[in-house]
Amino acid sequence: xxxxAVPTGTGITEKDYQxxxxxxKKPETVGQQVWTFPIPQKTILATEIFARGYDDQGRExxxxxxxxxxxxxLNKALGTTD
Numbered sequence: 001x002x003x004x005a006v007p008t009g010t011g012i013t014e015k016d017y018q019x020x021x022x023x024x025k026k027p028e029t030v031g032q033q034v035w036t037f038p039i040p041q042k043t044i045l046a047t048e049i050f051a052r053g054y055d056d057q058g059r060e061x062x063x064x065x066x067x068x069x070x071x072x073x074l075n076k077a078l079g080t081t082d
Contacts, residue, residue, distance in 0.1 A: 001022065001023040001025070001035055001051050001052070001053050002019060002021075002022060002023070002051070002052045002053075002054075003019075003020045003021055003022070003023055003037050003049065003050075003051055003052075003066075004017050004018065004019055004020060004049065004050055004051075004052055005017065005018045005020055005044050005046035005048070005049050006046055006047050006048040006049075006050075007045060007046055007047070008045045008046065008047055012047075018044075018046075020037075020040060020044070020049070021037065021038075021040075022037075023035040023036060023037040023051060024036050024037070035051070048065055048068075049065070049066045049068070050063055050064060050065045050066060051063070051064050051066060
């Protein structure tokens with residue numbers, strides 16, 4: 001599962017998207033899938049972040065936009081300060 005960011009700005013096309021990295025699937029628990037992805041060290045300016053899944057032949061089979069929380073809420077959740 002790849003994690004992608006759509007940068008801010010005008011005239012952005014898919015070729016401008018940034019691959020942030022690979023999410024890692026953890027063992028399933030009671031039929032639920034859990035994927036993890038480390039929070040990047042550098043600030044990401046993006047209008048959308050999404051996960052992109054592929055089948056065994058490398059064809060894209062799903063794309064899911066991730067919820068946007070915002071830096072303030074994320075910092076509160078992690079117990080960090082600016």
